[in-house]
Amino acid sequence: MNTVISTRGLQKRFGRTTALDGLDLTVDAGEIHGFLGPNGAGKSTTIRILLGLARASGGEATLFGSDPWTDAAELHRRIGYVPGDVSLWPNLTGGEAIDLLSRLRGGATDEAAYAARKQRLMEVFQFDPRKKGRAYSKGNRQKVALIAAFATPADLYLLDEPTSGLDPLMEQVFNREIDRVAADGATVLLSSHILSEVEELCDRVTIIREGKAVESGTMAELRHLTRTEIAFVHQPGQEAAIDATDGAHDLVIDSGRVRFTVDSDRVAGVLPMLAGLDVQGLTVSPPSLEELFLRHYGDELATLGQAPRS
Amino acid sequence: MTRFVVLLGQRIRRDRLQLTLWLLGTALLAYASVSAVFDTYGEAEDRREILGIAIATRTILVFRGTPNGIEDGAFAFFLLFAWLALLGGLMSTFLAVRHTRMEEEQGRAEYIASTPAGRILPTIATLAHGVLANVGLGLLIALAFIGAGLDAGGSFVAGAAIAASGIAFLAFGLFAAQLFRTSRGANGTSVAFVLAAYLLRGVGDAAGTPSEDLLHLTPAWPSWLSPIGYGQLTGAFVENDLRPLLVPLGFAAVLVGVVFALQSVRDQGASLLPGRVGRAAAGPVLSSSFGLAWRLNLSILLSWTAGGIATGLLATSLSSIVGDVAGSNPQVIEILRRAIGAEASIEQTFVATFYGVVGILAACCAVQVGIRARQEEVHGTAELVLATRVPRVRWLLEYWIVGVIVIIVVLAAAGLAGVLGAGRAEDPESLIPNVLEAAAAQLPACLVFLGVTLLVFAFLPRATIPLGWTIVGVAAILGTFGPILQLPEWLNNLSPFAHSPVPSGDGTDWSGGLWMLAIGLAAGAAAVVAMRRREVSTGG
Structure with missing residues (x-):
């Protein structure tokens, strides 16, 4: 099986703080890989390194066998990205932003096909494209990024907490879109701190804590541990x-x-x-992923005094 | 009451650096300018002459004030007041919008409104904060005048006039914040209002009725539409009449009433003028990252181009008059010559002075393009673009190209406007090549500012916005006021503007321009290449 994402001992330091401390992550072609950890564990930093927006301080990362920092633009031809906190241009409408991003990704060259894909996505996500960027709520800004990501077919989707701000109905729409792109053979890296979401969608899971992968495997393998x-x-x-x-x-x-x-x-x-x-x-x-998660984070919760030890 | 104190304290704390710099900077400028006035126009004869020229040419009055005799205080008040009031006005409107609409737009006002402080109290605190800032500004300017050796009574009247006009602008800023949904819209309208107030007063002065000795002037009615105009009507240092200040203060009181009436009926986050519905799909411009960079900088370009056109029109339409009047006045020629440091005819000198201002406008526009790149990065929208097929290096290169285009557009617009304005001159054929050369001569300095701003963006991203404006601001002050303030040569030479070639017929020295062209291009290239190794930061 082809490896799409591979990091070995990946490190990232910002001044004195260490965001990634030797992360190992392997994602194979065609799998939906859950990337699980609380806020601040290093999920977004990893994704930014994989996108070539940030450079690793140590270790190595490859994407489709290439270096994401030096070959960023070339690799981006194959990638759809949804940031965790979507910012939009204040004076561009949502529709303009979607078109712009799709054209920059090269997904709008066949105009009719693109228009049909966009139209379908705007309908399923119930999105109004005529408002200016600053007028959208968080959930609606998220929809802009999701529609732009799914309107252009990609080999790899990097999704950084993509459902934050979406209501449960829209989460279901999102899940269907993930199933659809996975059926087309795409690889998905889905970062999340919502266990049920990962459990429902993902084939394999990596749990990250303080910049290190503490557990990685298929759902079935991980259940053995619980x-x-x-x-x-x-x-x-x-x-x-x-x-x-x-x-x-x-x-x-x-x-x-x-x-x-x-x-x-x-x-x-x-x-x-x-x-x-x-x-x-x-x-x-x-066993639920919840337990698995708590097994790694339970001590933290205990020191916070919010949960009894199990 | 404690909640009010907390809110006011938060505003003062948040503005402590910005307001301190603005207040001290303005007071320092007042002090230095008064001292310079004494040096340059020490003799009564010089002042009589310059007032005579100003009243005769009229248009010079637009940029100065109401002539009111040749006494020290009155003369300084004539030269400086409108300019200081303009600075105070901008300080006030930005302050008002910053603490009201911008807070609301970014959602912070909602947190505050959800506490017992409510929706209205923050606006009251902003009003108090702004009034305090204006009283402080008036006081500091009065002290600066006294420190420079002017009469205390008149200095305090001048300070009070600054504060009163500033409070009127503060009220307008608060009003604009109610009207618009975005801080951008509110700031734009407020700045336009302050500039209009300045210009209305200028037109009032220019169209006024002079006294027989050509030393005094009664402004025409447009001055009565402007808070700055009422400040001038106090006749500080001569009549010392505080009553005209009741008009701007009354205007402020009425507007503040309207502001609270509006705020008490509208929803949090809503505005009087609704946001418009936009296009559902992108037009052809938004097909590339270059198109996006162009679109994001278009409004910047349009506003600076308008400034360039106005300056260019003034340059040539005034130069003929100046040639007539000043031709017999070696003093004025000497002052203008010193300002640009070249041997040239009076008309050429005059045109060069105005195109120096055009150069500053174009440089500001270019700096703002560099700053927009940084804003895109901080806002997180650059990341969206860079996660597509756009390489980092190309992304910044496109900003550089947009920067070069805006410089050329602003200069070209000013040059063409100058050609149009030259139609009224006695000898347009000789003036036109001079105008076009003067406009082109600004290009190298502007490229330096564009290159340096992008270089700061590449190596010290956090400093892009403050450093960008500081560099162009300091260089502009050195370039325009340096020679008049008689600062040391090496200090003036730090400013790229000081090296812009001054067209003077066949003998023009272009070498400074060529050097700066090389520096500007090198800085831009270094910045673009540095993007190869530059990470994209998040949230500043």
Whole structure:
């Protein structure tokens, strides 16, 4: 499989602060790759380096096998980009901005086809192109960048928290567009701090923390690292059997329900025990990305005093 | 009350550097100019002569004031007041818009309005802040006049006149902020209003009725439409009449009433004049990054070109009159010659002086193009363009090209306007080549400013805006006032404007221009090449 994005030990320092501290990131052709981390983890900095807008202080980054800093303009022929916080020209209308960006990307050479693509996108995103840039809300500025990105086909989409400011309805429209470009074979790097979004859309995920990748893999691989929660209605005398079961952790009996967790690759092993107890109201919850995320950031939350340790 | 104090304190704190520089700079200019007036026109005879020339030619009065005798104070007031009031007016309108419409446009006013401070109190605080600034300006100018040796009573009347006209402009700034949705619109209208007030007063003076001794003048009615005109009507240092100041202050009071009436009925963020609906699709100009750079700089170009045309028209239409009157007056010729430092005929000298101003206008326009590049970067819109197929180097090169075009357009417009104005001269054929050469002679200096601004953009991006304006401002002051203020030679020579060739028929020395042409092109090229290694920054 072709590697589209590859960084090895990528570093970026701004004066004394270190934004990226040896980031490894690999994105293969055709995949939708979630790039997950809270604000300030280094997601935008990475994307700016991949776009050749910022230069790495150390390590290496390649895009389609080329250096994003020296070959920026050439690489941009193949890239669609949506910034996290879209600024527009105050005295250009949204429609003018979309046309300008599409023409600069070379996507408007076939005018009729481009007009049709633009029209369709403006309709699905319910976008009014006649207002001046300064009059748009954050969500509408975001739509300008999204429409401009999707109106011109690209091999790679770099999307930096693209749904910020969009309402849930528009998020669904966005998800459909991602599915559409992925079906056409495009590669997508989707940076986000919204776990459910990444979980819903992405094939592979990289979790970034303080400028380093702390976890990377397919959703299935990452789930191996977490535990599945099992819960059922409590009946007296069940505790001993659960305690005796290999692989069961964190037993809690609360509000008349038994809850415990089990390593995700060992769920099958506890099924005989559950059958033996003849449990009622059984639920088995697969691990969410949320847990995965909290596993890496839980200590931070704990020191902030906002969440108990799990 | 405490909330008011907090808001006022926040305004003072935010403006502390900007206002201090503006207040001290204006006061210093007042002080230095009065001292220079004493040096240059020390003798009563000189002053009698220059007033006679001014009243005879009339148009010179547009740029000065109402002649009111040859006493020290009155003479300085005649030369300086309108100019100082103009500076005070610009300070006031920018201040008003900065703390009202700009805050609203950028959404910060909404935070404040959501606190118990509400929607109205910030405007009251801005009003108080502006009044304080104007009182401070008036006081400092009065002290500067006294320090330069003028009579204290008259100095305070002059200071009060500055403050009163400034408060009228402040009120207009607040009013414009209610009308427009953007700070740009409000600032543009306010600046136009201040300039119109200056010019109306100028027309009033130029069309006024002189006394028999040609030392005094009663301005015509257009002066009564201008806050600056009422400031002049105080007759500071002679009549010392404060009553005319009631008119600008009354005007301010009425406008402030309207401002609060408007603000109490309108929505936060809304404006009296609605924003317009624009095009749904881009026109052919917006097909390339060059087209975008051109479009973004078009309004800048149009406004500076208008200034160039006006200056060019004045240059030649006035030069014939000056030739008549000043021909017999070696003093005036000497002053004009010293200003540009060349051996030339009086008409050539006069034309060169005016095209020196055209050069400053074109240089300002070029600097503003460089500043627009920086604004695009800070705003984040440069990033959108640079994430497409546009390379960094080409992006800045296109700004440079737009800069060269605007310089040429401003100079060419001023040159053509000069040719039009020359029609009234006695000998247009000899004047026209002189005018065109004078316009072309400004090109090298302007290229230096464009190149240097882009160089600052490439190497010290954060300094682009302050340094760009400072360089052109200091150079303009050195270039125009330096010779009159009799500053040391080396200091004057720092200004690129000092090296602009002065056309004087066959003997024109173009070498300074060629040197600056080389420097300007080299600076521009270095800036563009430096973009290869330059990152695009976010949010400043």
